[in-house]
Amino acid sequence: MIGFENVRKEYPGGALAVEDFSLEVASHESVVLVGTSGSGKTTLLRMINRMVDPTSGVVHIDGDDVSRLDPVVLRRSIGYVMQASGLLPHRTVEDNIITVPVLRGTSRAQARVRALELMETVGLDVSLATRYPAQLSGGQQQRVGVARGLAADPNILLMDEPFGAVDPIVRGELQLELQRLQRELRKTIVFVTHDIDEAFLIGDRVVILRPGGIVAQVGTPQEILAAPADDFVRTFVGADRGARSLHVERTDGRDVVVDADGRAAGVLEAGAASP
Numbered sequence: 001m002i003g004f005e006n007v008r009k010e011y012p013g014g015a016l017a018v019e020d021f022s023l024e025v026a027s028h029e030s031v032v033l034v035g036t037s038g039s040g041k042t043t044l045l046r047m048i049n050r051m052v053d054p055t056s057g058v059v060h061i062d063g064d065d066v067s068r069l070d071p072v073v074l075r076r077s078i079g080y081v082m083q084a085s086g087l088l089p090h091r092t093v094e095d096n097i098i099t100v101p102v103l104r105g106t107s108r109a110q111a112r113v114r115a116l117e118l119m120e121t122v123g124l125d126v127s128l129a130t131r132y133p134a135q136l137s138g139g140q141q142q143r144v145g146v147a148r149g150l151a152a153d154p155n156i157l158l159m160d161e162p163f164g165a166v167d168p169i170v171r172g173e174l175q176l177e178l179q180r181l182q183r184e185l186r187k188t189i190v191f192v193t194h195d196i197d198e199a200f201l202i203g204d205r206v207v208i209l210r211p212g213g214i215v216a217q218v219g220t221p222q223e224i225l226a227a228p229a230d231d232f233v234r235t236f237v238g239a240d241r242g243a244r245s246l247h248v249e250r251t252d253g254r255d256v257v258v259d260a261d262g263r264a265a266g267v268l269e270a271g272a273a274s275p
Protein backbone atom coordinates (compact mmCIF):
# COMPACT_ATOMS: atom_id res chain seq x y z
CA MET A 1 0.00 0.00 0.00
CA ILE A 2 1.14 3.52 -0.78
CA GLY A 3 0.01 6.38 1.45
CA PHE A 4 0.33 10.10 0.97
CA GLU A 5 -0.34 12.03 4.18
CA ASN A 6 -0.79 15.77 3.82
CA VAL A 7 2.15 16.14 1.46
CA ARG A 8 3.14 19.58 0.27
CA LYS A 9 5.82 20.60 -2.22
CA GLU A 10 7.24 24.07 -2.63
CA TYR A 11 10.09 24.12 -5.11
CA PRO A 12 13.01 26.45 -4.44
CA GLY A 13 12.13 29.69 -6.14
CA GLY A 14 8.58 29.60 -4.91
CA ALA A 15 6.48 27.32 -7.13
CA LEU A 16 3.85 25.71 -4.93
CA ALA A 17 3.40 22.48 -6.88
CA VAL A 18 1.33 20.59 -4.30
CA GLU A 19 -0.54 22.27 -1.46
CA ASP A 20 -1.89 19.47 0.70
CA PHE A 21 -2.48 16.04 -0.79
CA SER A 22 -3.59 12.84 0.89
CA LEU A 23 -4.41 9.50 -0.74
CA GLU A 24 -4.12 5.79 -0.11
CA VAL A 25 -3.39 3.39 -2.95
CA ALA A 26 -4.16 -0.23 -2.11
CA SER A 27 -1.80 -3.03 -3.08
CA HIS A 28 -2.56 -4.36 -6.57
CA GLU A 29 -4.69 -1.33 -7.33
CA SER A 30 -4.16 0.96 -10.33
CA VAL A 31 -4.71 4.62 -9.58
CA VAL A 32 -4.49 7.30 -12.26
CA LEU A 33 -3.64 10.91 -11.45
CA VAL A 34 -5.17 13.13 -14.10
CA GLY A 35 -5.01 16.89 -14.41
CA THR A 36 -3.89 19.70 -16.64
CA SER A 37 -0.26 20.63 -17.19
CA GLY A 38 1.39 21.89 -14.03
CA SER A 39 -1.20 20.44 -11.65
CA GLY A 40 1.50 18.56 -9.72
CA LYS A 41 1.13 15.05 -11.14
CA THR A 42 4.81 14.34 -11.79
CA THR A 43 5.74 15.91 -8.46
CA LEU A 44 3.36 13.56 -6.64
CA LEU A 45 4.54 10.50 -8.58
CA ARG A 46 8.18 11.23 -7.84
CA MET A 47 7.51 11.57 -4.14
CA ILE A 48 6.88 7.82 -4.11
CA ASN A 49 10.41 6.88 -5.21
CA ARG A 50 12.04 9.93 -3.60
CA MET A 51 13.04 11.64 -6.80
CA VAL A 52 11.22 14.51 -5.07
CA ASP A 53 11.09 14.92 -1.30
CA PRO A 54 7.99 16.66 0.05
CA THR A 55 8.44 19.97 1.86
CA SER A 56 6.15 18.59 4.54
CA GLY A 57 3.98 15.55 5.02
CA VAL A 58 4.82 11.87 4.68
CA VAL A 59 4.73 9.23 1.98
CA HIS A 60 4.76 5.65 3.16
CA ILE A 61 4.95 2.29 1.45
CA ASP A 62 3.57 -0.67 3.38
CA GLY A 63 3.86 1.38 6.54
CA ASP A 64 7.47 2.52 6.00
CA ASP A 65 8.09 6.27 5.80
CA VAL A 66 10.01 6.54 2.51
CA SER A 67 12.12 9.43 3.86
CA ARG A 68 13.84 6.84 6.07
CA LEU A 69 14.67 4.58 3.13
CA ASP A 70 17.81 4.84 1.01
CA PRO A 71 16.66 6.64 -2.16
CA VAL A 72 18.88 4.57 -4.44
CA VAL A 73 17.66 1.25 -3.05
CA LEU A 74 14.09 2.54 -3.12
CA ARG A 75 14.35 3.64 -6.77
CA ARG A 76 15.72 0.31 -7.85
CA SER A 77 12.85 -1.50 -6.14
CA ILE A 78 10.14 0.52 -7.88
CA GLY A 79 9.48 0.44 -11.62
CA TYR A 80 9.45 3.86 -13.22
CA VAL A 81 8.33 4.44 -16.79
CA MET A 82 9.09 7.97 -17.84
CA GLN A 83 7.40 10.18 -20.35
CA ALA A 84 8.97 9.66 -23.83
CA SER A 85 10.39 6.33 -22.62
CA GLY A 86 13.63 7.79 -21.17
CA LEU A 87 15.77 5.14 -22.84
CA LEU A 88 19.55 5.38 -22.88
CA PRO A 89 20.35 6.13 -26.54
CA HIS A 90 23.79 4.50 -26.62
CA ARG A 91 22.59 1.18 -25.19
CA THR A 92 20.78 -1.59 -27.01
CA VAL A 93 17.18 -2.47 -26.21
CA GLU A 94 18.34 -5.47 -24.20
CA ASP A 95 20.87 -3.45 -22.23
CA ASN A 96 18.28 -0.79 -21.52
CA ILE A 97 15.94 -3.39 -20.10
CA ILE A 98 18.51 -5.06 -17.86
CA THR A 99 20.08 -1.91 -16.41
CA VAL A 100 18.38 -2.12 -13.03
CA PRO A 101 18.59 -5.91 -12.49
CA VAL A 102 22.32 -5.78 -13.26
CA LEU A 103 22.78 -2.89 -10.83
CA ARG A 104 21.02 -5.04 -8.24
CA GLY A 105 23.48 -7.88 -8.76
CA THR A 106 21.73 -10.19 -11.25
CA SER A 107 24.26 -11.75 -13.63
CA ARG A 108 24.18 -10.36 -17.16
CA ALA A 109 23.43 -13.80 -18.58
CA GLN A 110 20.41 -14.27 -16.34
CA ALA A 111 19.24 -10.72 -16.90
CA ARG A 112 19.42 -11.23 -20.69
CA VAL A 113 17.15 -14.28 -20.51
CA ARG A 114 14.73 -12.23 -18.46
CA ALA A 115 14.95 -9.30 -20.92
CA LEU A 116 13.84 -11.55 -23.78
CA GLU A 117 10.92 -12.84 -21.69
CA LEU A 118 9.90 -9.29 -20.89
CA MET A 119 10.08 -8.28 -24.52
CA GLU A 120 7.55 -10.98 -25.28
CA THR A 121 5.44 -9.89 -22.33
CA VAL A 122 5.13 -6.36 -23.68
CA GLY A 123 4.62 -7.49 -27.26
CA LEU A 124 8.05 -6.76 -28.73
CA ASP A 125 9.71 -9.06 -31.24
CA VAL A 126 12.86 -10.43 -29.59
CA SER A 127 14.79 -9.79 -32.80
CA LEU A 128 14.79 -6.12 -31.75
CA ALA A 129 16.93 -6.86 -28.68
CA THR A 130 20.18 -5.73 -30.26
CA ARG A 131 18.83 -2.54 -31.82
CA TYR A 132 19.37 0.93 -30.42
CA PRO A 133 16.39 3.07 -29.35
CA ALA A 134 16.76 5.38 -32.35
CA GLN A 135 16.22 2.34 -34.60
CA LEU A 136 12.75 1.70 -33.13
CA SER A 137 9.36 3.25 -33.75
CA GLY A 138 7.85 5.44 -31.04
CA GLY A 139 5.46 2.68 -29.96
CA GLN A 140 8.28 0.14 -29.77
CA GLN A 141 10.32 2.54 -27.64
CA GLN A 142 7.41 2.94 -25.26
CA ARG A 143 7.14 -0.84 -24.95
CA VAL A 144 10.84 -1.04 -24.13
CA GLY A 145 10.21 1.58 -21.45
CA VAL A 146 7.46 -0.59 -19.95
CA ALA A 147 9.68 -3.71 -20.13
CA ARG A 148 12.42 -1.79 -18.36
CA GLY A 149 9.98 -0.69 -15.67
CA LEU A 150 9.03 -4.32 -15.08
CA ALA A 151 12.56 -5.72 -15.25
CA ALA A 152 13.27 -5.78 -11.53
CA ASP A 153 9.85 -7.36 -10.93
CA PRO A 154 8.77 -4.46 -8.72
CA ASN A 155 5.59 -4.51 -6.66
CA ILE A 156 5.05 -0.88 -7.57
CA LEU A 157 5.06 0.55 -11.07
CA LEU A 158 5.05 4.32 -11.58
CA MET A 159 4.12 5.50 -15.06
CA ASP A 160 4.38 9.15 -16.06
CA GLU A 161 2.47 9.75 -19.30
CA PRO A 162 4.13 6.63 -20.69
CA PHE A 163 2.11 6.66 -23.91
CA GLY A 164 2.18 10.40 -24.48
CA ALA A 165 4.52 10.44 -27.43
CA VAL A 166 2.74 8.10 -29.84
CA ASP A 167 -0.15 8.38 -32.26
CA PRO A 168 -3.69 7.59 -31.08
CA ILE A 169 -3.81 4.13 -32.67
CA VAL A 170 -0.57 2.90 -31.14
CA ARG A 171 -1.59 4.56 -27.93
CA GLY A 172 -4.81 2.55 -27.90
CA GLU A 173 -2.85 -0.66 -28.45
CA LEU A 174 -0.47 0.17 -25.62
CA GLN A 175 -3.37 0.96 -23.30
CA LEU A 176 -4.98 -2.40 -24.04
CA GLU A 177 -1.64 -4.17 -23.54
CA LEU A 178 -1.25 -2.51 -20.17
CA GLN A 179 -4.76 -3.58 -19.15
CA ARG A 180 -3.92 -7.15 -20.12
CA LEU A 181 -0.58 -7.00 -18.30
CA GLN A 182 -2.24 -5.65 -15.20
CA ARG A 183 -4.76 -8.49 -15.18
CA GLU A 184 -1.80 -10.92 -15.19
CA LEU A 185 0.69 -9.13 -12.99
CA ARG A 186 -1.48 -7.26 -10.48
CA LYS A 187 1.12 -4.62 -9.71
CA THR A 188 0.33 -1.54 -7.68
CA ILE A 189 0.29 1.08 -10.42
CA VAL A 190 0.29 4.85 -10.12
CA PHE A 191 -0.21 6.25 -13.60
CA VAL A 192 -0.12 9.90 -14.65
CA THR A 193 -1.87 11.34 -17.67
CA HIS A 194 -3.66 14.46 -18.79
CA ASP A 195 -6.02 12.34 -20.91
CA ILE A 196 -9.25 11.58 -19.09
CA ASP A 197 -10.20 8.75 -21.46
CA GLU A 198 -6.88 7.05 -20.80
CA ALA A 199 -7.43 7.60 -17.07
CA PHE A 200 -10.84 5.93 -17.18
CA LEU A 201 -9.49 3.03 -19.20
CA ILE A 202 -6.54 2.25 -16.97
CA GLY A 203 -7.55 3.30 -13.46
CA ASP A 204 -9.37 1.16 -10.95
CA ARG A 205 -9.71 4.59 -9.41
CA VAL A 206 -9.06 8.01 -10.89
CA VAL A 207 -7.91 11.13 -9.04
CA ILE A 208 -8.83 14.36 -10.79
CA LEU A 209 -6.48 17.16 -9.80
CA ARG A 210 -6.82 20.90 -9.91
CA PRO A 211 -3.71 23.08 -10.05
CA GLY A 212 -1.72 22.78 -6.82
CA GLY A 213 -2.39 19.06 -6.57
CA ILE A 214 -5.81 19.76 -5.12
CA VAL A 215 -8.12 16.78 -5.40
CA ALA A 216 -11.28 17.68 -7.25
CA GLN A 217 -12.63 14.11 -7.08
CA VAL A 218 -11.49 10.55 -6.40
CA GLY A 219 -13.49 7.54 -7.45
CA THR A 220 -13.94 4.70 -9.86
CA PRO A 221 -14.52 5.82 -13.46
CA GLN A 222 -18.17 4.85 -13.09
CA GLU A 223 -18.59 6.88 -9.91
CA ILE A 224 -17.00 9.96 -11.42
CA LEU A 225 -18.99 9.72 -14.63
CA ALA A 226 -22.23 9.13 -12.82
CA ALA A 227 -21.77 11.90 -10.31
CA PRO A 228 -19.15 14.51 -11.14
CA ALA A 229 -18.35 16.36 -7.91
CA ASP A 230 -18.64 19.85 -9.37
CA ASP A 231 -18.51 21.91 -12.55
CA PHE A 232 -14.72 21.60 -12.77
CA VAL A 233 -14.96 17.81 -12.89
CA ARG A 234 -17.98 17.93 -15.16
CA THR A 235 -16.06 20.02 -17.67
CA PHE A 236 -12.93 17.95 -17.28
CA VAL A 237 -14.64 14.63 -17.94
CA GLY A 238 -16.57 16.20 -20.78
CA ALA A 239 -19.89 15.23 -19.28
CA ASP A 240 -21.34 18.30 -20.94
CA ARG A 241 -19.71 17.54 -24.29
CA GLY A 242 -22.00 14.69 -25.28
CA ALA A 243 -19.60 12.80 -27.50
CA ARG A 244 -17.08 11.04 -25.31
CA SER A 245 -15.87 7.49 -25.17
CA LEU A 246 -17.50 6.63 -21.87
CA HIS A 247 -20.81 7.95 -20.69
CA VAL A 248 -23.71 6.90 -18.51
CA GLU A 249 -27.08 5.85 -19.89
CA ARG A 250 -30.13 4.93 -17.89
CA THR A 251 -31.60 1.60 -19.02
CA ASP A 252 -34.29 -0.45 -17.28
CA GLY A 253 -33.96 1.68 -14.18
CA ARG A 254 -30.22 1.03 -13.95
CA ASP A 255 -27.33 3.32 -14.76
CA VAL A 256 -25.12 1.65 -17.31
CA VAL A 257 -21.74 2.96 -18.39
CA VAL A 258 -21.52 2.75 -22.17
CA ASP A 259 -18.50 3.16 -24.42
CA ALA A 260 -18.33 5.09 -27.69
CA ASP A 261 -19.60 2.09 -29.67
CA GLY A 262 -22.61 1.70 -27.42
CA ARG A 263 -21.24 -1.35 -25.63
CA ALA A 264 -22.00 -1.61 -21.94
CA ALA A 265 -18.79 -1.18 -19.97
CA GLY A 266 -20.30 -1.68 -16.53
CA VAL A 267 -23.37 -1.22 -14.36
CA LEU A 268 -23.30 1.33 -11.57
CA GLU A 269 -23.86 0.01 -8.11
CA ALA A 270 -26.97 1.21 -6.35
CA GLY A 271 -26.45 4.65 -4.92
CA ALA A 272 -23.32 5.45 -6.90
CA ALA A 273 -25.28 7.63 -9.27
CA SER A 274 -26.91 9.85 -6.68
CA PRO A 275 -24.79 12.92 -5.94
Ligand SMILES: Nc1ncnc2c1ncn2[C@@H]1O[C@H](COP(=O)(O)OP(=O)(O)OP(=O)(O)O)[C@@H](O)[C@H]1O
Pocket residue numbers: 011012013015016017035036037038039040041042043044194
Ligand atom coordinates in the same frame (compact mmCIF):
# COMPACT_ATOMS: atom_id res chain seq x y z
N1 LIG B 1 12.26 21.32 -10.34
C1 LIG B 1 11.33 22.28 -10.27
N2 LIG B 1 11.65 23.52 -9.83
C2 LIG B 1 10.73 24.48 -9.73
N3 LIG B 1 9.44 24.32 -10.04
C3 LIG B 1 9.06 23.12 -10.49
C4 LIG B 1 9.98 22.04 -10.63
N4 LIG B 1 9.32 20.96 -11.10
C5 LIG B 1 8.04 21.37 -11.25
N5 LIG B 1 7.87 22.64 -10.88
C6 LIG B 1 6.62 23.40 -10.89
O1 LIG B 1 5.68 22.73 -10.07
C7 LIG B 1 4.38 22.71 -10.68
C8 LIG B 1 3.93 21.26 -10.87
O2 LIG B 1 4.80 20.62 -11.79
P1 LIG B 1 4.63 19.09 -12.21
O3 LIG B 1 5.76 18.77 -13.09
O4 LIG B 1 4.44 18.27 -10.99
O5 LIG B 1 3.26 19.18 -13.01
P2 LIG B 1 2.56 18.10 -13.97
O6 LIG B 1 1.14 18.01 -13.51
O7 LIG B 1 3.35 16.85 -14.01
O8 LIG B 1 2.60 18.84 -15.38
P3 LIG B 1 2.75 18.21 -16.88
O9 LIG B 1 1.40 17.65 -17.23
O10 LIG B 1 3.07 19.42 -17.71
O11 LIG B 1 3.85 17.20 -16.87
C9 LIG B 1 4.53 23.51 -11.96
O12 LIG B 1 4.11 24.81 -11.72
C10 LIG B 1 6.00 23.46 -12.27
O13 LIG B 1 6.42 24.61 -12.96
Ligand SMILES: [Mg+2]
Pocket residue numbers: 041042043160
Ligand atom coordinates in the same frame (compact mmCIF):
# COMPACT_ATOMS: atom_id res chain seq x y z
MG1 LIG C 1 4.41 15.87 -15.55
